Amino acid sequence: MAEFHKLIANVREALENQGAPAHNGDVALAEAVPTAQAARRVELASQFARELQAVGGHFLGTPTPKETIARVLDVATALNARSVAVGAGISVDPAPIVDALERAGIEVFRTAPVADDAARAVLRQTLAQCDFALVEADYAIAATGTLAMLATPDRPSSLTLVPPVNVILVNIERILTDLAAAIAAIGAEAIASHRLALVTGPSRTADIEKSIVLGVHGPRELHVAAVWQGND
Amino acid sequence: MPHESAPQDFFAASEAAVADTQLRRKLENATGRHLDHVAATRAEFPAYDAERDAARRIKEESIARLDDLLVRLKERLEANGCSVFVAADAAEARKYIVGLARERGARRVVKGKSMATEEIELNPALAEAGCEVVETDLGEYIVQLRRERPSHIITPAIHLSKEDIGLLFNEKLHISYTSEPTALTAAARERLREVFLAAEMGVTGANFAIAETGTLVLVENEGNGRMSSTLPEIFVAVMGIEKVIPSMADLSHFLEVLARTATGQKLTTYTNFISGPRRAGEADGPREVHVVMLDNGRSAMLADPVLREALYCLRCGACLNVCPIYRRVGGHAYGSTYPGPIGSILSPSLLGGATAALPFASTLCGACREICPVKIDIPRILLHLRWKETTANKGGDGALPAPEWPRAAESARDGVRTFSRMARHPLRARVLGRVAALLMWPFARRGYVRWMPPPFSNWTRVRDFPAPRLRRRRKARAKIEAANGGTKA
Numbered sequence: 277m278a279e280f281h282k283l284i285a286n287v288r289e290a291l292e293n294q295g296a297p298a299h300n301g302d303v304a305l306a307e308a309v310p311t312a313q314a315a316r317r318v319e320l321a322s323q324f325a326r327e328l329q330a331v332g333g334h335f336l337g338t339p340t341p342k343e344t345i346a347r348v349l350d351v352a353t354a355l356n357a358r359s360v361a362v363g364a365g366i367s368v369d370p371a372p373i374v375d376a377l378e379r380a381g382i383e384v385f386r387t388a389p390v391a392d393d394a395a396r397a398v399l400r401q402t403l404a405q406c407d408f409a410l411v412e413a414d415y416a417i418a419a420t421g422t423l424a425m426l427a428t429p430d431r432p433s434s435l436t437l438v439p440p441v442n443v444i445l446v447n448i449e450r451i452l453t454d455l456a457a458a459i460a461a462i463g464a465e466a467i468a469s470h471r472l473a474l475v476t477g478p479s480r481t482a483d484i485e486k487s488i489v490l491g492v493h494g495p496r497e498l499h500v501a502a503v504w505q506g507n508d
Numbered sequence: 509m510p511h512e513s514a515p516q517d518f519f520a521a522s523e524a525a526v527a528d529t530q531l532r533r534k535l536e537n538a539t540g541r542h543l544d545h546v547a548a549t550r551a552e553f554p555a556y557d558a559e560r561d562a563a564r565r566i567k568e569e570s571i572a573r574l575d576d577l578l579v580r581l582k583e584r585l586e587a588n589g590c591s592v593f594v595a596a597d598a599a600e601a602r603k604y605i606v607g608l609a610r611e612r613g614a615r616r617v618v619k620g621k622s623m624a625t626e627e628i629e630l631n632p633a634l635a636e637a638g639c640e641v642v643e644t645d646l647g648e649y650i651v652q653l654r655r656e657r658p659s660h661i662i663t664p665a666i667h668l669s670k671e672d673i674g675l676l677f678n679e680k681l682h683i684s685y686t687s688e689p690t691a692l693t694a695a696a697r698e699r700l701r702e703v704f705l706a707a708e709m710g711v712t713g714a715n716f717a718i719a720e721t722g723t724l725v726l727v728e729n730e731g732n733g734r735m736s737s738t739l740p741e742i743f744v745a746v747m748g749i750e751k752v753i754p755s756m757a758d759l760s761h762f763l764e765v766l767a768r769t770a771t772g773q774k775l776t777t778y779t780n781f782i783s784g785p786r787r788a789g790e791a792d793g794p795r796e797v798h799v800v801m802l803d804n805g806r807s808a809m810l811a812d813p814v815l816r817e818a819l820y821c822l823r824c825g826a827c828l829n830v831c832p833i834y835r836r837v838g839g840h841a842y843g844s845t846y847p848g849p850i851g852s853i854l855s856p857s858l859l860g861g862a863t864a865a866l867p868f869a870s871t872l873c874g875a876c877r878e879i880c881p882v883k884i885d886i887p888r889i890l891l892h893l894r895w896k897e898t899t900a901n902k903g904g905d906g907a908l909p910a911p912e913w914p915r916a917a918e919s920a921r922d923g924v925r926t927f928s929r930m931a932r933h934p935l936r937a938r939v940l941g942r943v944a945a946l947l948m949w950p951f952a953r954r955g956y957v958r959w960m961p962p963p964f965s966n967w968t969r970v971r972d973f974p975a976p977r978l979r980r981r982r983k984a985r986a987k988i989e990a991a992n993g994g995t996k997a
């Protein structure tokens with residue numbers, strides 16, 4: 277894989293040298309991958325991005341894990357964030373991002389299984405006070421710009437509900453076409469044994485004269501990065 | 509009873525509502541915007557009709573084997589660790605929930621937006637038991653502060669302007685006056701956040717209950733349902749028994765049409781799946797989950813082969829927005845938890861009382877049937893209920909008071925008969941028109957007849973009539989005939 281990415285980087289550089297139109301780096305990388313599967317991934321990711329933006333979310337592009345660090349840091353800087361709550365990863369390791377956040381002077385709280393009510397109260401308080409949350413979604417749905425998140429002890433549901441801003445990572449391979457596909461992929465039995473939240477954009481209301489206001493009870497900002505796996 | 513709108517006569521209430529031009533402006537504005545969103549969302553989703561048919565078919569099948577599905581659902585919920593209580597009526601449901609709050613010492617109760625809990629009038633019962641009950645859907649919170657009923661299934665505060673809400677928050681929340689929706693929402697968020705973190709009990713409804721897995725599905729935009737089912741230790745969901753669907757695979761067909769029709773969104777912000785209490789090590793989710801399966805008249809609806817179809821209703825609220833009656837009088841005139849076309853079916857069936865007259869509060873134009881995501885034939889059911897109501901009263905057993913509406917309907921029918929007799933004959937029609945014009949002419953002021961003595965005041969009380977033009981009529985008719993190619997049948 278390392279050679280492969282190197283090749284792509286070379287190709288991209290070559291194209292740029294020829295004065296080809298400037299692309300968003302990641303999209304160019306994706307388009308250059310000569311497999312139908314990769315092309316499909318990019319197609320789904322861009323559809324997802326469009327729908328996410330339509331519901332008021334922010335798309336952070338399709339970074340590699342290494343590039344993801346910078347994207348998350350950018351959000352944290354823009355927020356002037358001092359603390360972050362981080363959920364356990366699924367297929368993207370959050371450790372390098374956490375290190376970078378800590379180096380940037382941001383206090384990091386890692387969610388972990390709670391043993392008792394005291395621990396539960398501490399978690400609640402922390403989540404209520406942190407500036408943003410960083411967590412990986414199980415799946416994303418391209419057709420609606422939706423994130424599917426199963427709650428687990430180390431990725432609690434309130435992580436994506438209580439903090440005012442959410443930064444969500446999703447593995448680009450886990451962006452599925454539509455709702456039916458996502459429900460099938462998660463599986464009825466997983467839903468029966470975990471809490472599942474489908475999240476489509478930031479919390480919103482239209483209760484006052486039908487004008488849309490973001491951030492009623494849940495997060496007012498939602499940032500999503502579709503992480504392109506592989507070696508940097 | 510904190511609700512100030514007690515059971516009332518629709519006829520009288522609607523007259524007052526129609527005269528309220530402010531209310532009409534607000535309703536036209538909100539429902540009009542809604543319809544634009546719905547049309548746009550549907551236009552860009554070619555599969556809409558296929559999904560709608562699928563949803564309809566699943567509802568038909570589910571209601572046809574409701575018994576099996578409820579048995580299955582109860583088994584699965586219990587296997588998942590939920591307690592299931594079957595409530596035959598509203599009183600039983602209230603008693604169970606109030607008893608639970610007492611037993612567990614829950615004093616602070618948060619509610620997610622739910623029509624079923626409105627239906628059973630849970631809030632006054634909990635308040636009486638000493639609980640502080642807070643509605644957390646922004647619209648519901650606003651109407652609760654005003655001690656009112658919601659006036660729309662989806663948009664409870666549709667009858668209020670942002671200025672109304674600004675004044676309300678200024679008075680009740682002691683914030684400085686603003687009519688800015690963002691600022692008002694932020695003020696509510698701050699208040700309600702504290703309430704959520706302190707509440708011991710959360711109560712919501714359920715949009716779907718999946719028999720296969722014992723899963724409740726709760727659809728919403730703000731996070732009120734998710735908060736109410738995530739943070740408190742005790743969670744209660746009140747579900748009408750018609751909400752059950754067979755399997756997880758059926759769900760997407762409903763979700764694909766529900767939000768598109770209800771709000772013009774592709775999917776609501778939050779779709780919450782709750783299958784049971786939290787598990788070991790989990791931080792969130794309630795310790796106890798109670799599911800109240802509510803009958804309250806639904807099995808009686810099931811027994812009526814025409815009325816049964818109304819059990820397919822998803823409570824999307826779209827039929828309210830398209831209804832020419834609702835758009836002019838608003839939800840409060842109906843004097844019921846469920847207003848609008850579908851409310852005129854559900855209310856007499858689930859709530860009874862004065863709402864028995866509501867099926868007559870419709871022009872049967874059919875716009876509701878057109879927009880319904882599960883294609884409920886609302887006009888047909890309204891006619892069926894009118895027939896039932898009329899024949900029940902003609903039976904003369906004295907059990908029901910003679911309703912006003914059938915008599916009004918009868919006199920309207922007589923009027924239409926007379927008119928059609930006259931209109932069928934060109935000479936008679938011309939004479940009738942002439943007589944009417946001569947009668948009205950003395951009352952015409954500046955192009956309109958705004959007042960006439962009884963019995964014509966029945967018309968002029970709520971509508972203006974264009975002034976008759978005594979001279980130009982024949983010329984105008986000649987023009988029309990010419991436009992029609994001169995072959996007027």
